Amino acid sequence: MALELSTARRAGSFALFVGICATATLHFVAPSLPDIYDGLPPPEGPYHYESPPPALASSNQPALSGMLTLPVQNGQVRAAGVQTDDGQAAIFFDAGTLKVPPTAQNITIRIEPLQSTPPPPSPLMIIGNVYRISASTEPEGRSVTLGKPLQVILRTPPGAYRTLQSYDGSHWHVLRVGRVTGHYVTASLPILGDVAATTAPARTGSHSRLSALDLIHRIQGLAYLTVVVALVLVGAVVLIWHKSLRRGS
């Protein structure tokens, strides 16, 4: 018993030491990783619209922009994150994501809410703000491109959204959406440009053709149902297992 106890404490002390060192190392080596371990999304104030709906115009606070200037060292820009001052849009990238000209000394990354932008393909429509994500060298002002995708986090206003899309100056592209936490949606952004959340108006006719997006939503609905059934089954297994253990003892 004493031997087991001392083994537990030795292993515990070692794991504690390794865990704390690893946490600190990860923070400094990969600052783009999330630092919050768990919990709930932070409390949210009202959505800040760049062009508010008429009903919200009187109480709306304007959407804010964000900017960050970073040094270029050995032709590379370090991993970093930029967010708007109201926290509604943010980007994160690893070292080497931004392709910079060899002569560049600094780069400036901007996230700006736009007043207007070309509409996405029908029947989709934009909900919330469109944000322009751009990067340029300082002081030359030359555009910077991406060597690999960066992560964008966008806050969506209340109401259902379908997906995030980016506009490259000529076409809208559907982005690969990652995690969703409350009204914050993460997506992978392969090129710099405009980003927005889009939705589709509700269908009124019963004979409308099923779009690909509707199909995806129906599949998601089935997935929810499957998970709920799976949870009930797992719960039942746990209870049966528990009862069999009690009988055994």
Place this chain on the structure above:
Amino acid sequence: MALTALVFSASIARALLAPFGTTFSTAAFLACLSIGWLAARRSVARQAAWSILPSVLTGVLVGGLLVAPMYATGPPMRHVQGILPWGAGTALVAAIEEAVVRGQVQSLWTGIAGVTRGLLVSAGVFAAMHVPAYGLSAMPVDLAAGLTLAGLRALTGRVAPCAIAHVGADLGGWLWS
């Protein structure tokens, strides 16, 4: 094994239910974990533990060490305004997670496979259970934090210091972010 499966299922359900709102998805997650905790609570053997005061102090210290690297690179960015309702919800989630993952999953796996494997399984479960909601990018830091909290559980023999450290790290992280 069934309890571990339930924890994973609850995490996946939480992520899938996210579009219905954080309150709903988190409540479903907590309900599933609570079912697991209730079902398994009599199966977990008690173990020798530190007394309360040093356990609590160690929990506070470890929570501080988990957030210390953030504060080393800059001051808190957020005001404490609005932290109470958010903090209460977060504390509840963290405490129930610790009760199930450290209090039961780790103890049961320690009984089956030994201290070291129990500790590693607990850290792995903690990291994996957050992937559906927070993405793969959160896994390395959750694995490191999971190892820390699992070590704290093995060292003190108690769940309370793990919950204190977890809640402290969440709140400290929120203020800094």
